[in-house]
Amino acid sequence: xxxxxxxxxxxxxxxxxxxxxxxxxxxxxxxxxxxxxxxxxxxxxxxxxxxxxxxxxxxxxxxxxxxxxxxxxxxxxxxxxxxxxxxxxxxxxxxxxxxxxxxxxxxxxxxxxxxxxxxxxxxxxxxxxxxxxxxxxxxxxxxxxxxxxxxxx
Amino acid sequence: xxxxxxxxxxxxxxxxxxxxxxxxxxxxxxxxxxxxxxxxxxxxxxxxxxxxxxxxxxxxxxxxxxxxxxxxxxxxxxxxxxxxxxxxxxxxxxxxxxxxxxxxxxxxxxxxxxxxxxxxxxxxxxxxxxxxxxxxxxxxxxxxxxxxxxxxxxxxxxxxxxxxxxxxxxxxxxxxxxxxxxxxxxxxxxxxxxxxxxxxxxxxxxxxxxxxxxxxxxxxxxxxxxxxxxxxxxxxxxxxxxxxxxxxxxxxxxxxxxxxxxxxxxxxxxxxxxxxxxxxxxxxxxxxxxxxxxxxxxxxxxxxxxxxxxxxxxxxxxxxxxxxxxxxxxxxxxxxxxxxxxxxxxxxxxxxxxxxxxxxxxxxxxxxxxxxxxxxxxxxxxxxxxxxxxxxxxxxxxxxxxxxxxxxxxxxxxxxxxxxxxxxxxxxxxxxxxxxxxxxxxxxxxxxxxxxxxxxxxxxxxxxxxxxxxxxxxxxxxxxxxxxxxxxxxxxxxxxxxxxxxxxxxxxxxxxxxxxxxxxxxxxxxxxxxxxxxxxxxxxxxxxxxxxxxxxxxxxxxxxxxxxxxxxxxxxxxxxxxxxxxxxxxxxxxxxxxxxxxxxxxxxxxxxxxxxxxxxxxxxxxxxxxxxxxxxxxxxxxxxxxxxxxxxxxxxxxxxxxxxxxxxxxxxxxxxxxxxxxxxxxxxxxxxxxxxxxxxxxxxxxxxx
Numbered sequence: 129x130x131x132x133x134x135x136x137x138x139x140x141x142x143x144x145x146x147x148x149x150x151x152x153x154x155x156x157x158x159x160x161x162x163x164x165x166x167x168x169x170x171x172x173x174x175x176x177x178x179x180x181x182x183x184x185x186x187x188x189x190x191x192x193x194x195x196x197x198x199x200x201x202x203x204x205x206x207x208x209x210x211x212x213x214x215x216x217x218x219x220x221x222x223x224x225x226x227x228x229x230x231x232x233x234x235x236x237x238x239x240x241x242x243x244x245x246x247x248x249x250x251x252x253x254x255x256x257x258x259x260x261x262x263x264x265x266x267x268x269x270x271x272x273x274x275x276x277x278x279x280x281x
Numbered sequence: 282x283x284x285x286x287x288x289x290x291x292x293x294x295x296x297x298x299x300x301x302x303x304x305x306x307x308x309x310x311x312x313x314x315x316x317x318x319x320x321x322x323x324x325x326x327x328x329x330x331x332x333x334x335x336x337x338x339x340x341x342x343x344x345x346x347x348x349x350x351x352x353x354x355x356x357x358x359x360x361x362x363x364x365x366x367x368x369x370x371x372x373x374x375x376x377x378x379x380x381x382x383x384x385x386x387x388x389x390x391x392x393x394x395x396x397x398x399x400x401x402x403x404x405x406x407x408x409x410x411x412x413x414x415x416x417x418x419x420x421x422x423x424x425x426x427x428x429x430x431x432x433x434x435x436x437x438x439x440x441x442x443x444x445x446x447x448x449x450x451x452x453x454x455x456x457x458x459x460x461x462x463x464x465x466x467x468x469x470x471x472x473x474x475x476x477x478x479x480x481x482x483x484x485x486x487x488x489x490x491x492x493x494x495x496x497x498x499x500x501x502x503x504x505x506x507x508x509x510x511x512x513x514x515x516x517x518x519x520x521x522x523x524x525x526x527x528x529x530x531x532x533x534x535x536x537x538x539x540x541x542x543x544x545x546x547x548x549x550x551x552x553x554x555x556x557x558x559x560x561x562x563x564x565x566x567x568x569x570x571x572x573x574x575x576x577x578x579x580x581x582x583x584x585x586x587x588x589x590x591x592x593x594x595x596x597x598x599x600x601x602x603x604x605x606x607x608x609x610x611x612x613x614x615x616x617x618x619x620x621x622x623x624x625x626x627x628x629x630x631x632x633x634x635x636x637x638x639x640x641x642x643x644x645x646x647x648x649x650x651x652x653x654x655x656x657x658x659x660x661x662x663x664x665x666x667x668x669x670x671x672x673x674x675x676x677x678x679x680x681x682x683x684x685x686x687x688x689x690x691x692x693x694x695x696x697x698x699x700x701x702x703x704x705x706x707x708x709x710x711x712x713x714x715x716x717x718x719x720x721x722x723x724x725x726x727x728x729x730x731x732x733x734x735x736x737x738x739x740x741x742x743x744x745x746x747x748x749x750x751x752x753x754x755x756x757x758x759x760x761x762x763x764x765x766x767x768x769x770x771x772x773x774x775x776x777x778x779x780x781x782x783x784x785x786x787x788x789x790x791x792x793x794x795x796x797x798x799x800x801x802x803x804x805x806x807x808x809x810x811x812x813x814x815x816x817x818x819x820x821x822x823x824x825x826x827x828x829x830x831x832x833x834x835x836x837x838x839x840x841x842x843x844x845x846x847x848x849x850x851x852x853x854x855x856x857x858x859x860x861x862x863x864x865x866x867x868x869x870x871x872x873x874x875x876x877x878x879x880x881x882x883x884x885x886x887x888x889x890x891x892x893x894x895x896x897x898x899x900x901x902x903x904x905x906x907x908x909x910x911x912x913x914x915x916x917x918x919x920x921x922x923x924x925x926x927x928x929x930x931x932x933x934x935x936x937x938x939x940x941x942x943x944x945x946x947x948x949x950x951x952x953x954x955x956x957x958x959x960x961x962x963x964x965x966x967x968x969x970x971x972x973x974x975x976x977x978x979x980x981x982x983x984x985x986x
Contacts, residue, residue: 144562154518154560159510160503162678164629165710169919172629200503213501220493220885223893224365225500226629226678232501251927258919260629260679261365262896263889264930 131192133158134202142190149173149184152199160200160229164258171257174230175199181237200229203236211274212236219270223261231257235271245275307470310396311348311356314464315430317422318346319415319473345398345412347376347419349427353447353461355380355387357416360400361408362392362650364680366890366949368408370495371488371882375413378480378487379420381444382460384495392652392674394667402651404682404775406848406947413882413945421477430463482880482941489941491885496676507678508648509633513703516635517546519696520564521706522554522571523716527771527912529575539567547571548699555696557704580912581770587620587724590745593768600740604759607738611730613798614738615791619725620974621746621783622906623771626720627924630678631713634689636696637703643670647690648677655687662691663698681897682775683717714917719907720776721746721769725787731795736810743784745769750781750954753788754846755810771909777894778950781847782901782957786975789843789958794971803962804829804842815877815940816846819853822936823875827855837862838870839967843958849946850878851938854895854955856931858963865982869899869931869960876952877938879945884937887948891935894952900925902957904976 129142133156140151152158152175161184164172168183175184176198203210209217212235222228231254238253239245245253250271259267307316345359357376363369369389377384390396392403428442431449435456443450448457482489499505522534534554536547544559545567554571558564581589608614628648635646643663649655652674659670677684689706696704708716723746730738736757743751748764764780776782796806804824811817820842829840837860844853857870876891904923908916916922957975965971970986972978 144560144566146560146562150560150562153510157512158503159506159512162507162630163509163707165919167710167918167920170629204502209498209502216501217493217497220491220497220889222365222494222497222500223367223889224629224677224679225494225505226365226507228501229503251930255927258629258924258926260627260681260897260924261889262893262925262930264896264925264927265892265933266889268927268930 129190129193131189131197132195133197134199135196140189146189147185148175148187148189148192148197151189152184158199158201162226162229164227164230170230171234172227172230174233174257176233176237179237179240181234198233200232203232210236212239212271215270215274216267219266219273221263221266221270223263227257227259231259231267239271239275243275245272247272250275308468312350313466313468314348314350315423315426315467315469316346316348317419317426317471317473319419345416345419347416347423349423349460349464351461351465353386353459353464355382355460357387357389358397359389359391359412359416360397360653361412362403362652362674363676364403364650364684365678367494367883367886368403369676370492370886371409372413372416373495374488374490374492374882375417376420378485379417380424382447384487384492386447389495393671394652394656395671399653402654402685404650404685406850406950408947409878409882410849410944410946415473417479418475418477419473421479422471422474425474425477426469426471427460427463431458434458434463488882489880489884491883506675507630507633508635508646508675509630509678509707511635511646511675511705513635513637516703516705517557517559517700518561518564519555519557519693519704519706520561520568521692522568522573523712525575525913526577526580528578528580529912530578532574532576534571534573536571538572539570542567542570546700548696550695550699553695555692557696557700557702561707577912583908583910586722586770589770590722590724590767594744594765597742597765598763600761601759604738604740604761607759608728608730608740611732611737613795614728614730615794615798616728617791617973619727619783619787619790621723621725621786622975623719623722623773623909624776624901624905625714625907625922626681626683626717626776627919627922628679628681628683628713631708631710632684632689632717633705633707634687634691634693635703635705636690636693638697638701641665641669643694644673645670645687645690645694646673646675647687648680648684649674649687649690650680650682650684651686654685655690658687658691659694663694681777682779685775686718688716710919711917714922715914718772718774721773721780723747723780723783725783727787727791729791729795731799734799734801734806734809736795741787743780746783747780749779750784750845750847754813754816755792756812757810770912771907771914777897778847778953781845781950781954782898783975785843785845785847785954786957786961789845789955790961790971790973793841793843793958793962793965797965807844813846813851815851816844819851819875819877819938820844822938823853823855823873826875826934826936827873829855835859837967839963839965841959841961841963841966843955843962845951845954847951847954850876850948850951852876852951852955854959856956856959856963858960858967860964860968860983865985867903867964867978867981867983871932871934872956872959873934873936874952874955875936875938876948877940878948878951879943880941881937881939882945887937888935890948891952892933894949895933895956896925896930898953898956899929901975902960903978904981906976906979
């Protein structure tokens with residue numbers, strides 16, 4: 129089967145009906161997308177499927193046929209970090225950073241769909257993602273800063 | 282210049298590197314250059330964390346070294362590891378400061394048993410108080426050697442030279458010598474000078490500033506490879522058969538159907554049964570096809586946990602008569618039991634291990650706080666000498682005290698040995714919940730009495746959770762505390778701040794209740810009964826920021842506070858809560874934490890550690906608990922074991938108290954201890970309900986009094 133990941137076509141094995149997460153990590157060596165719980169409860173594996181944040185761990189790879197999958201590896205454009213990555217780097221939000229790819233992908237969809245956001249909207253939009261180091265306030269602060277800047281701009 | 286006796290200072294008393302890398306081999310590994318090193322012996326005095334663990338490091342064990350190559354590259358070798366606490370950053374800052382180089386000029390090699398010197402482990406808030414000052418001295422010593430080499434080069438006497446961006450500057454002609462050219466063709470290895478002058482904290486330019494996480498970009502682009510992400514050529518994925526419940530014994534297993542699956546290999550070694558396959562899905566399918574029969578052994582029912590902890594405890598020492606007499610004779614007194622549940626660390630990256638055998642040489646990559654401990658576990662498992670085992674510890678997806686062991690690495694090594702291929706074993710979340718270890722559950726029994734406004738009797742027993750933080754910081758006579766070891770129905774081990782969280786919850790609850798009994802402001806009561814000025818200072822700092830005397834926003838609003846001194850850190854947390862009058866639902870509105878740990882190395886990362894501690898502590902305070910019965914953990918999933926999320930976060934404020942006149946201590950543990958009692962006391966203030974168990978409100982609803 130063919131799938132499109134980060135604007136590239138890949139032929140993947142679908143025997144045993146693997147999840148999108150398994151295919152990304154084990155067949156395509158795109159290991160930026162993480163396993164955290166296997167039941168869509170933590171957000172570590174979130175990727176964008178046609179722009180929608182999707183937990184790759186419970187998504188059969190066959191279901192993304194004909195759709196555009198975007199992972200953390202495909203987020204930079206022309207060697208430049210996405211504004212969400214940039215603000216997280218500037219604000220130095222993470223500790224162990226294992227949650228970072230899932231956080232970033234979720235946040236990318238959030239800020240792209242909804243430019244001006246208050247803190248409560250950010251919290252509501254990000255609540256499916258767990259940061260066990262509990263850097264939550266820094267994440268909210270960084271995204272708030274980003275959305276304020278974008279609104280002003 | 283050769284490594285001649287002229288380069289050996291007469292004062293050199295410490296032996297050259299012996300363990301791991303010999304002096305002779307040192308420059309073969311490191312390349313020519315100049316290096317300083319130091320040994321552990323003089324620096325270690327901390328207690329063992331695990332029963333049976335050697336409390337003393339082997340004598341003259343090297344603890345670290347710093348090397349300047351002839352390209353001017355500065356490499357620091359330390360057995361400490363990075364699990365998200367960002368010590369890679371703060372230790373780099375310390376070295377950069379003393380060597381007058383930018384942070385980017387330094388590479389820290391961490392937790393690689395072949396390249397880095399022995400280290401017992403990264404835990405107990407020891408890195409900052411122990412490793413940072415040593416690295417500072419080692420870097421300063423290296424700086425002095427470089428200056429001396431420059432003086433020789435320029436035929437100068439003992440003149441002052443200045444350093445800038447990795448160069449030494451000539452005082453007269455303005456010429457510069459780079460560290461690389463000073464190190465060129467040299468093999469100069471000297472012990473750290475214990476009396477070397479380090480830069481005074483008032484003059485710090487790199488330490489004490491918010492340098493960003495080292496290699497931060499690798500982490501936000503997904504480029505960093507955690508162990509669970511690593512791939513080796515010809516690697517297969519492994520899974521291990523687990524018992525259905527704790528203590529079950531394998532009677533019989535039919536693996537024939539699993540073995541028929543394409544690409545699957547079954548490994549059986551006694552009770553150890555595992556499978557490997559070309560992908561993790563096939564391995565999981567093969568595992569599911571194994572038909573195993575187990576014999577269960579009697580296990581403790583979940584609802585009898587606390588009785589069991591008390592009954593299985595060893596003999597109790599008699600309580601001194603003065604303590605019980607003072608209690609019996611007092612007019613104001615309180616006695617209560619506290620029950621503390623098991624909780625799980627839930628590192629977002631579950632245990633992962635990758636192993637490769639090359640002949641009789643074993644390499645293991647695993648996420649652990651104790652790479653040298655894992656090396657010992659592997660030595661015992663395979664009966665091969667340590668020299669043949671190399672454990673790598675890439676920066677890992679957190680630990681919180683939960684990754685002191687090497688299970689996944691050992692399992693991967695077993696499977697790799699049997700199959701002859703590199704094997705990766707990534708634990709599932711369920712495995713991490715069930716087969717790692719928990720923060721101990723505990724039963725705490727307190728009796729305390731007042732004479733006037735002063736504590737006159739204090740009797741404190743902790744069954745099972747541990748002795749850390751058991752000593753009350755309050756002055757007063759007739760103190761007695763004892764930790765009773767019990768039989769734990771579940772596997773337990775270290776957790777951030779160890780038993781301090783449980784003990785301080787009980788201490789700070791009882792102290793608050795005593796204050797209420799004599800109608801004294803709980804903060805004033807503490808200040809009256811405390812002696813430690815550093816502890817009093819953080820209380821005052823937090824109170825000021827919180828505005829403790831302010832009017833409450835309404836009925837059912839409450840303020841609470843707690844304080845503690847843990848592992849060189851001084852912490853006070855103040856909380857505001859509101860209880861919904863109808864639904865009785867609790868909302869934590871705000872939490873202000875003041876923290877002091879000596880001179881601050883990196884304010885941003887310190888703030889992050891404090892915030893992380895407080896919020897992680899919020900989970901254990903309110904809702905986290907491992908549910909189990911007769912050896913079966915029933916909430917081994919993130920959908921059923923609740924951890925704090927964005928929506929649980931109150932308004933957070935952190936007050937950093939910087940004491941440049943005091944040595945820096947760790948911050949990854951102490952700030953977790955006060956949020957639970959602060960909330961507990963705030964609930965009492967709001968609705969007059971005193972809670973005694975952790976978690977306090979698994980259902981989120983405050984009971985009616």
